[in-house]
Amino acid sequence: xxxxxxxxxxxxxxxxxxxxxxxxxxxxxxxxxxxxxxxxxxxxxxxxxxxxxxxxxxxxxxxxxxxxxxxxxxxxxxxxxxxxxxxxxxxxxxxxxxxxxxxxxxxxxxxxxxxxxxxxxxxxxxxxxxxxxxxxxxxxxxxxxxxxxxxxxxxxxxxxxxxxxxxxxxxxxxxxxxxxxxxxxxxxxxxxxxxxxxxxxxxxxxxx
Amino acid sequence: xxxxxxxxxxxxxxxxxxxxxxxxxxxxxxxxxxxxxxxxxxxxxxxxxxxxxxxxxxxxxxxxxxxxxxxxxxxxxxxxxxxxxxxxxxxxxxxxxxxxxxxxxxxxxxxxxxxxxxxxxxxxxxxxxxxxxxxxxxxxxxxxxxxxxxxxxxxxxxxxxxxxxxxxxxxxxxxxxxxxxxxxxxxxxxxxxxxxxxxxxxxxxxxx
DNA sequence: CTTAACTTGTGAATTCGTTCACAAGCCGAG
DNA sequence: CTCGGCTTGTGAACGAATTCACAAGTTAAG
Numbered sequence: 001x002x003x004x005x006x007x008x009x010x011x012x013x014x015x016x017x018x019x020x021x022x023x024x025x026x027x028x029x030x031x032x033x034x035x036x037x038x039x040x041x042x043x044x045x046x047x048x049x050x051x052x053x054x055x056x057x058x059x060x061x062x063x064x065x066x067x068x069x070x071x072x073x074x075x076x077x078x079x080x081x082x083x084x085x086x087x088x089x090x091x092x093x094x095x096x097x098x099x100x101x102x103x104x105x106x107x108x109x110x111x112x113x114x115x116x117x118x119x120x121x122x123x124x125x126x127x128x129x130x131x132x133x134x135x136x137x138x139x140x141x142x143x144x145x146x147x148x149x150x151x152x153x154x155x156x157x158x159x160x161x162x163x164x165x166x167x168x169x170x171x172x173x174x175x176x177x178x179x180x181x182x183x184x185x186x187x188x189x190x191x192x193x194x195x196x197x198x199x200x201x202x203x204x205x206x207x208x
Numbered sequence: 209x210x211x212x213x214x215x216x217x218x219x220x221x222x223x224x225x226x227x228x229x230x231x232x233x234x235x236x237x238x239x240x241x242x243x244x245x246x247x248x249x250x251x252x253x254x255x256x257x258x259x260x261x262x263x264x265x266x267x268x269x270x271x272x273x274x275x276x277x278x279x280x281x282x283x284x285x286x287x288x289x290x291x292x293x294x295x296x297x298x299x300x301x302x303x304x305x306x307x308x309x310x311x312x313x314x315x316x317x318x319x320x321x322x323x324x325x326x327x328x329x330x331x332x333x334x335x336x337x338x339x340x341x342x343x344x345x346x347x348x349x350x351x352x353x354x355x356x357x358x359x360x361x362x363x364x365x366x367x368x369x370x371x372x373x374x375x376x377x378x379x380x381x382x383x384x385x386x387x388x389x390x391x392x393x394x395x396x397x398x399x400x401x402x403x404x405x406x407x408x409x410x411x412x413x414x415x416x
Numbered sequence: 417c418t419t420a421a422c423t424t425g426t427g428a429a430t431t432c433g434t435t436c437a438c439a440a441g442c443c444g445a446g
Numbered sequence: 447c448t449c450g451g452c453t454t455g456t457g458a459a460c461g462a463a464t465t466c467a468c469a470a471g472t473t474a475a476g
Contacts, residue, residue: 005414006433007407014406015387032453041387044453045435052455060454061442077406078413092304099300102385102402147408170415171408173401177310179223179248187411189404193381194310196397198222198285199215200355200379203395205286206213207378214463240423252423253465260425268424269472 009050013073015040016047020070032063082107084143088160089151090115090123090130093175097149098126111143140167147171154178161188217258221281223248224255228278240271290315292351296368297359298323298331298338301383305357306334319351348375355379362386369396 019039023031033044033051040047051057051069054076058064074080085103087094090113097103103110113125114133121132131139148164150157150172157176164172171187174180177194227247231239241252241259248255259265259277262284266272282288293311295302298321305311311318321333322341329340339347356372358365358380365384372380373394382388382398390396 008433010407010410011403013410014403017406018385018387018402034453039387041389043435045437046433048453048455049434056455058454059442060440061452063453076410076414078409079406083409083412092307096300096304097401100401103405106402106405108405146412147405171412173404173408177226179226181249185415187408189407191399191401191404193305193308193399194226194314195219195222196381196399197291197311197314197316197355198225198287199218199397200381200395201286201291202218202221202284204291204354204379207393216463242423251465253467254463256423256425257464264425266424267472268470269422271423 003053005053009053010077012040012042012046012050013077016050017070017073017077017079020066020073023066024070028066030063031066031069033058036064079107082109083147084145085110085147085149086140086143086145087113087125087128087149087151088115088133088136088164089113089153090117090120090125091151093151094149095125097151098128108147111145112139136163137167140169145169147173150174150176152176211261213261217261218285220248220250220254220258221285224258225278225281225285225287228274228281231274232278236274238271239274239277241266244272287315290317291355292353293318293355293357294348294351294353295321295333295336295357295359296323296341296344296372297321297361298325298328298333299359301359302357303333305359306336316355319353320347344371345375348377353377355381357381357383359383 016036019036020031033047037044037047048058054072057069057072085108087097087110094113094115098110098113110128113128113130114136115121115130116133120130123130146169148169148171150160150164152160154176157174157178158180161172161174161180161182165182165186170185172180172182172189174188174190176190177192180188180190182188224244227244228239241255245252245255256266262280265277265280293316295305295318302321302323306318306321318336321336321338322344323329323338324341328338331338354377356377356379358368358372360368362384365382365386366388369380369382369388369390373390378394380388380390380394380396382396384398385400385402386398388396388398
């Protein structure tokens with residue numbers, strides 16, 4: 001990939017794909033950048049610019065073929081294959097994620113959850129086996145998961161992250177409300193509810 | 209507030225506050241923008257610029273007083289008061305949120321959860337009462353919650369949002385993987401796990 | 417009192433992302 | 447085949463956010 005693509009662009013591509021799938025299921029054949037923009041709360045120029053980083057997929061005067069563009073976006077986003085996921089931390093958030101249908105739907109296969117709590121080890125979490133965190137390294141060597149989801153308490157997150165990174169996993173989805181340090185070749189995305197809530201608090205406090 | 213503050217700035221303030229609380233609990237008195245920056249994965253100039261939008265809180269040659277800056281940030285973020293929160297959708301994600309300690313810790317008080325499922329109504333979700341969504345309007349009039357958290361399926365989210373907006377609630381935290389339309393005076397923050405996962409998929413697919 | 421070592425606060429410069437504006441291409445009607 | 451209505455793709459203009467760079471203030475030591 002020649003140019004570095006902005007994070008915001010990738011997020012929008014993800015949103016476009018969701019609308020396209022909606023359109024696809026309703027049997028629509030083509031869609032214009034304008035229609036796509038309205039659904040995504042952006043502008044048609046933005047949509048065209050986003051897509052232009054990856055090629056030219058439309059037909060002037062006509063718009064985009066819905067199935068073709070959807071296919072291209074899946075390809076760009078790397079959704080053409082199955083990604084193997086492990087969840088670390090079998091608490092409430094881990095459980096909520098384990099049953100989240102969006103994972104499987106998009107090709108994310110949850111292999112297992114890991115925890116240090118003996119009462120949980122050996123149980124099932126929404127059908128997914130809970131294993132002893134002690135066997136993490138061995139399992140990773142064998143199962144080769146691509147993504148680790150961290151749902152551990154904030155004060156353990158960095159330590160667990162370091163351990164996960166050492167196994168060679170290159171993508172982390174972190175739910176701990178902590179800024180994590182990782183090597184440059186490891187991608188960490190953090191979902192921080194506390195931060196979002198404080199953003200709402202700020203908005204409520206500082207409005208004209 | 210004179211100038212409009214960027215979303216990214218507010219998120220960083222929120223991160224700075226977290227570090228400051230950590231420093232505070234360790235009894236440290238002052239901190240430099242450089243130290244704050246390292247913890248937050250940013251630069252000292254960024255830290256100073258962020259703070260400069262709201263005033264000048266530091267002492268040249270010395271740095272910032274930890275307790276003072278923490279207090280200022282709490283004030284700026286509107287964390288000096290209690291915010292009343294309702295959760296709409298008593299599923300797994302709702303349950304995970306209901307038990308999340310971060311809410312109470314930061315002054316967010318969860319009043320109730322709402323659901324349409326008779327089996328859930330009247331139960332407790334982590335100690336929080338689950339009420340009939342039918343009585344939403346009446347309850348809001350009485351309890352005056354500030355924030356609504358939406359944990360409903362994607363295809364119902366817009367409908368539920370419209371209903372919530374009509375009650376006069378001005379701040380929404382949305383967990384449905386859907387782009388929502390709301391009036392300009394209502395702040396909507398969306399936490400979209402599907403989007404984050406696809407961001408990871410993209411990163412894994414397109415690396416040098 | 418002077419000097420050296422630090423650190424803030426902030427205009428200026430730069431980089432990054434979005435929007436504008438329009439030439440180029442496509443389609444259908446006549 | 448030509449014209450009018452549409453829509454894409456993309457440089458150029460713009461605007462927003464980040465980084466630079468340095469004067470000004472603070473402290474401690476001599």
